[in-house]
Amino acid sequence: MKENAPSVLLFDLDGTLVDSAPGLAEALGQLLAEKGLPAPTLAEVIPMIGDGAHKLVERALHWAEAEGQIDTEMASRRFLDLYAATLIADTKLYDGVEETLRHLSREGWRLAVCTNKPEKPSCTILDNLGLLPLFEQVAGGDSYSTRKPDPRHLTECLRAMQASPVQAIMVGDGHNDLLAGRAAGLTTIWARYGYGGEIAAGLPRDASIASFAELPACLKSLQARRPA
Numbered sequence: 035m036k037e038n039a040p041s042v043l044l045f046d047l048d049g050t051l052v053d054s055a056p057g058l059a060e061a062l063g064q065l066l067a068e069k070g071l072p073a074p075t076l077a078e079v080i081p082m083i084g085d086g087a088h089k090l091v092e093r094a095l096h097w098a099e100a101e102g103q104i105d106t107e108m109a110s111r112r113f114l115d116l117y118a119a120t121l122i123a124d125t126k127l128y129d130g131v132e133e134t135l136r137h138l139s140r141e142g143w144r145l146a147v148c149t150n151k152p153e154k155p156s157c158t159i160l161d162n163l164g165l166l167p168l169f170e171q172v173a174g175g176d177s178y179s180t181r182k183p184d185p186r187h188l189t190e191c192l193r194a195m196q197a198s199p200v201q202a203i204m205v206g207d208g209h210n211d212l213l214a215g216r217a218a219g220l221t222t223i224w225a226r227y228g229y230g231g232e233i234a235a236g237l238p239r240d241a242s243i244a245s246f247a248e249l250p251a252c253l254k255s256l257q258a259r260r261p262a
Contacts, residue, residue: 039257040221042197043138044188046206047149047156048083049228051131051246054151054159055080057124061117062094065109071098083229084208086150086175087114114152121155122162128227130247132165137250139168148191150175150182150210170195182210185218203256205249209233223252 048054055076063073074082074097082093088110095101095109139145145168149156153174160166173191175181182188192202204215207228215222216238224234224242241252 039260040201040203041142042144042146042192042195042202044146044148044191044202044204044215044220046182046204046208046211046225046228047147047151047159049207049230050128050205050211050225051135051147051165052125052127052159052163054121054125055083055229057117057120057122058083058090060120060124061113062090064116065091065113066094066098068112069100069104069109071095071100074098080229081231084150084210086181087117087152089150114155117155118158121159125159125163127163127165128246130245132163134246134249135165135168138253141250143253144195144197145169146171146173146191146195148173148182148188148204148211148214152176182208183213183217185214188214188218188220203253205243206230207234209237212237212239221256223249223256 045051059076059079062079066073082090091110091113092106095104147169151174153172153176156174157166157172171191171194178187178190180186199219203221204211205223205225207225207230212222212224212234222239224239226242227245241256243249243252
């Protein structure tokens with residue numbers, strides 16, 4: 035790496051490292067069935083993902099036209115109980131994630147996760163996939179007083195790593211990742227294969243990747259563009 039070049043990679047989880055939508059959709063379907071409500075399809079759930087469990091449940095209740103009829107706080111807690119049984123079986127790594135992360139770690143990159151998913155299920159997923167030891171920090175949506183798109187979610191994680199924003203790059207699929215990264219002063223890479231859709235597609239970023247395996251080459255390209 036060049037002197038003074040970024041050395042820290044912050045990753046979103048859902049839609050960036052893992053495809054978790056099937057497990058989220060299954061748990062949501064179970065929750066809504068318990069309330070006597072219809073369940074959204076997987077395709078309908080995907081745009082709801084990205085702002086944490088509470089917001090996901092809130093959006094599902096709105097979709098089912100039951101917003102205001104059901105206590106969202108209680109429903110969110112029940113959802114997390116149901117999700118605990120589906121998050122492992124129905125969550126898969128995107129192609130190339132494990133090999134690429136291990137390669138980047140060997141290259142000297144320091145890795146962390148910054149996700150709006152609660153910290154406990156995030157760590158459970160990463161541990162089950164054998165990747166948890168690769169990350170210095172796992173910052174969940176409940177780890178700090180803020181979460182993405184608030185830039186303090188990223189800067190708090192970096193503070194815990196004793197790193198600064200100029201040393202870091204944010205990699206994520208969603209608009210929250212790009213907004214938080216830009217506001218925090220980080221270089222941003224959009225994972226366009228994930229759940230971000232048109233909202234994320236319309237936001238500024240420094241680079242984008244069509245698959246996770248493209249990340250090392252993307253990082254080299256960004257470093258080559260930096261002043262000597």
